[in-house]
Amino acid sequence: MVNYYIVIIVELYEKVMNRRRFTKNILIAGALGLTSYPIFKWVSINKNVSPDAFRPYANLIDELAETIIPRTDTPGAKDAKVGSFITKMLVSCTDNRTQNIFLQGLNDLEEYAHDKYNHSFLECSKTERLATLEHFEQKSTYRFNVLNKIENKFIGLPFILNLKRLTVQGYCTSQVGVTKGMAYELIPVHFQACIPLTPGQKSWATK
Amino acid sequence: MNIIGNAKKEVSYDAIVVGSGISGGWAAMELCKKGLKTLVLERGRNVEHIKDYPTAMLSPWEFEFGLSLTTKEIQQSPIQSQLTNAGNQHFFVNDTEHPYIQDKPFNWLRGYQVGGRSLTWGRQCYRWSDLDFEANLKDGTAIDWPIRYKDIEPWYSYVEKFIGVSGSHEGLAQLPDGSFLPPMELNCIENHLADSLRKTPDRLLTIARVANLSQVWDSRGPCQNRNLCTRGCPFGGYFSSNSSTIPAAFKTGNLTLRPFSIVSEVIYDEHTQKAKGVRVIDQQTKETFEYFAKIVFINASTINTAGLLLNSKSNRFPNGLGNDSGELGHNLMDHHSSAGAWGAHPGFQDMYYKGRRPCGFLIPRFRNLHQDKNSGFSRGYNLQGHGERAEWPDRIDSKGFGNDFKTKITTPGPWTVWMAGWGECLPYHENKITLHSDKKDSWGLPVIAVDFSFKENENKMMEDIKKTSGEMLEAAGFKDINIFNYSHPGGTTVHEMGTARMGRDPKTSVLNGNNQIHDVKNVFVTDGSCMTSSACQNPSLTYMALTARACDYAVSELKKNNI
Known part of the structure; x- marks a missing residue:
């Protein structure tokens, strides 16, 4: 103890x-x-963010989302247009603080890629991209969940975790994600309470 | 004028019903069926069954931001937005347009439209028993109920047979069986938990009893297992005023429905010592009207009903209509549902389900059933929950990126069970609503202030819920058990009740055993405000049964010229 x-x-x-x-x-x-x-480090964390502030990062956000949910035998984040969903969510559904943390995170990530690999994230190999995201995830997560909760409440959700949540939400509510990446029925009609998993069973996209 | 129905220009009716939610809809139907020309006044817009359910058939990708609300929407409705999403927010008020004062934090969820919150209710239907009706008398809390189970029993059956309740017969004294349609089914993990619970005396797990139709009923349904009920159901798969009582009332030719009609006061006639009608403010034009009737049913929902009666002042009732006792607005209750447990189970990895059952399970009350047991608190709770396999919303924070991560969020995870205790809240005189002395809303009506908190008995009960529900999961082999208390403020369960309680004595209660205001015999109050205690059962079924019973009584009294 x-x-x-x-x-x-x-x-x-x-x-x-x-x-x-x-x-x-x-x-x-x-x-x-x-x-x-860098200007982003000057500003107050609660400063207003222009809706256009994310535009220069569109490519980067697309590639980050695709690194998190790549195309496999089912569509990936780019197929689901997750990048534009993330930007849209940031602009309309998150507060200034979250927007500032996100912008700062994008810049930190670019800085890290330059320091570590001598080029931008966009030029990174698949392995380098994964290693970069894993580095940020490790850095942003405490071993004790209570500390994560404290940080999320008082400072805000760390960039990398918010990026992941938005990517998953974007993919899992997109048409290709819902209908091809997972299983979906608009009108199930019947409820079958206990049935065997089928080979390659996807999870239900809606609860 | 937004008048729907016959007799468009009339100002006099046999009956006026204030509110069109779950109890107002019942009052409207019963009175119309008994031949009374009835005017229903609804403060919000009209919502027509099916036609006015704009999100009901939308798939997830058809919402611009998933189901998330925008920051602007959250700013405008900081209270409603805590329990709503893009699929159902249009059935909840805008908090900025409809302010109230929180003397202590209190979430007041409101649906100002035809159908009220019957569109978005949880659909759970549980009968009370004499364990509940006798509780106040037995432990000396507040005042005794003026009725017992035998008084309401036939009306429970009457309501259940009309609305259609699916459920399983369990033969429990504390939770009487009803007239049920075939039950919904438990899934693998819920059956497993049910088997484990059978080893403990007094405990069992049963499928929720819900007003979702497991077969065609009253030319509605059956439920299509979409679990999108709160958007309104185009199949009429669950009971609402809109799908059921209001169309039935229209069918009689006796209903007039006037949306956008805010009732500002009940008009008392000093000579007849009865109410002669109501004063109405048009929500859109702010014009005022008066409507007259032989009887008035108040079904504006617990807090607004008390607010309306408090605002109805006369020489005879200077402190609000029917408020001789001084209890009007007091004894506000809401169930707590914050404490519970969650766990994951390693078994049944090769099993899944298909379809989205619109309900969970129920573990009926097992505490304080017998006098000899001492639990450290009075009354009891039931546990409500559901079992499922973890899917993307539950695995969104999983570690990692790339192919493995994608597999994790798109394939079924471990079976989990979440459950929480819906607990009885005692009636405390100091938990109350009042009218603010000078703050007014956009219609010049005094803003309502809510002063409510849970107290020692509720807090002790929540501790027991945490401990006991965690133990239940542990005994059934669950891992990663997490016991919790969300500590939500009052109102969050949306079971507010008790501000115009029934009783035997006019000195200590507002209503008598027939939901009549003691000294204003032609005014009936049959929404949640009439409740003398809260029990732990979801209350809507009881409101509907009391409404049908009061309508029957009111019409027979009317025929005898007693009112």
């Missing part, structure tokens, strides 16, 4: 320090008047 608390405290400490460092960087950059310091 003691160890459990120590791990929680250490994780929280690391997170707080990261944020402090981040805030400090902004302050330093501000004091030095560094106009080259």
Whole structure:
């Protein structure tokens, strides 16, 4: 039990320090008047975001979604036009804070790809793309769910987790996702309570 | 004028019904069938069965944002949006247009349209028993109910036979069987949990008893297992005022329905000592009208009914119509349904289901059935839940990306069961609604303030629900069990009741045993406000039965010239 608390405290400490460092960087950059310091790190997390702000990232969002849900023997995220769904959701169904976190996440991700692979995410191989997303997921998730809940509530859902949720929602409510990626019946008529799984059984797209 | 039906220009009727929701619809049908020219006043727009269900046949991809609401919609309706989605939000009010004051957090869900919340109700139909009707008397809480099970029993049957309730006979004293259509079926994991529960005395798991039709009934249905009920059902697969009582009332030729009609007060006649009619504000034009009738049924829903009566002031009733006792607006109750348990089961991996059954299961009340047991709280709860295999909404936060992740979200995951306790809330005098002294709504009517909280007995019960439901899952071999208490504020179960309670004594109650205002004999109140205690059963069936019973009494009294 003691160890459990120590791990929680250490994780929280690391997170707080990261944020402090981040805030400090902004302050330093501000004091030095560094106009080259990325603009997204300047702004308040609750600042208004123009609906056009996501447009330059359209390709990147398409490719991120396809990396999460690729085309296999069934359609993938691009076939389901998940990228435009994500942008639409961000603009109309999320608050400023979530929009800012998302934009910042896209830039962090690009920065990471450049640092690690010397090119943008769009130029990354499939393996590099997966490794990049996995890196961000690992970085954004605490080992203890209670900490994830605290972060989500007080700071906001981390970029990578929101990207994943929006991708899944977009795919799983799209026509190709619902009808080809999963199983769907508009009017089931009967309820069959207990039936054997069929080979290659997809899950129902609606509950 | 938005008048539908015969006698368009009349201002006098035999009966006026305020509200067209689940109990108002019943009052309208019963009074019309008994030959009374009846005017139904509904504050919202008309909703015609099938024609006005715009989302009913839409597939997921036909919504712009899935089923998500936009930030603008959430800002406009911060309360309703917590329990609605893009498929059914048009059947709930805009919170900004219809403000209320929360003295303590209280979610007031409202459906201002013809049919009210009967379009979006949970459709669960459970009878009360004398365990419930006698509870107040036995443990000395509040006041005694003026009726017993035998008084309402034939009316339960009468209502069930008309609306169509599917369910299973279990022979339980605390949850009497009704007139049921064939039951819906339990799935593998629910049957497994049912088998496990049989080992414990007093406990069993049965399929929910719901007003979803398992066969054609009253030329409606059957249910098509779409589980999209709250959008309105084009097949008439479940009971609503719109699909059932209102069309039946129209068929008699006696119904006049006036949408967009906000009743601002009941007009009391000091000479006859009866109500002579009601005053109405047109929701759109804000013109005022008066309508007159021999009898008035108030079915505006618990909180608005109390608000309307409080606003109906006269020399005889300076504190609101029928409020000699001072209890009008008090004793507000709502079931709590926040505490429960969730778990996943490793078995039955090769089994699935087909179709979307529009209900779950019920574990009927098992606490405090016998006097000798001491649970640490009074009254009881039932557990409602459902079993299913994890699908994409449940696996959206799974780790990983790419092919494996895609497989995870598009194939069935482990079987899971979610269940929560629907618990009785005691009637506390201090849980109440009042009219604000100077804040007014767009129609110049005083804004309603709600002051409600759950208290020690409810909190103790929620602790027991958490513990007990977790133990049930554990005993049935579930893993990853998560016990929870969402701690939702009052109102969230949408079972608000009790603001104009029935009783034997005019000094301590608003209504008598026939739902008549004690000293205004031609005014009947038969929505949730009439409830003297809450039991733990979903209440709509009881409201309908009490309404049919009161209509029968009212018409017989009218014929005898007693009112």
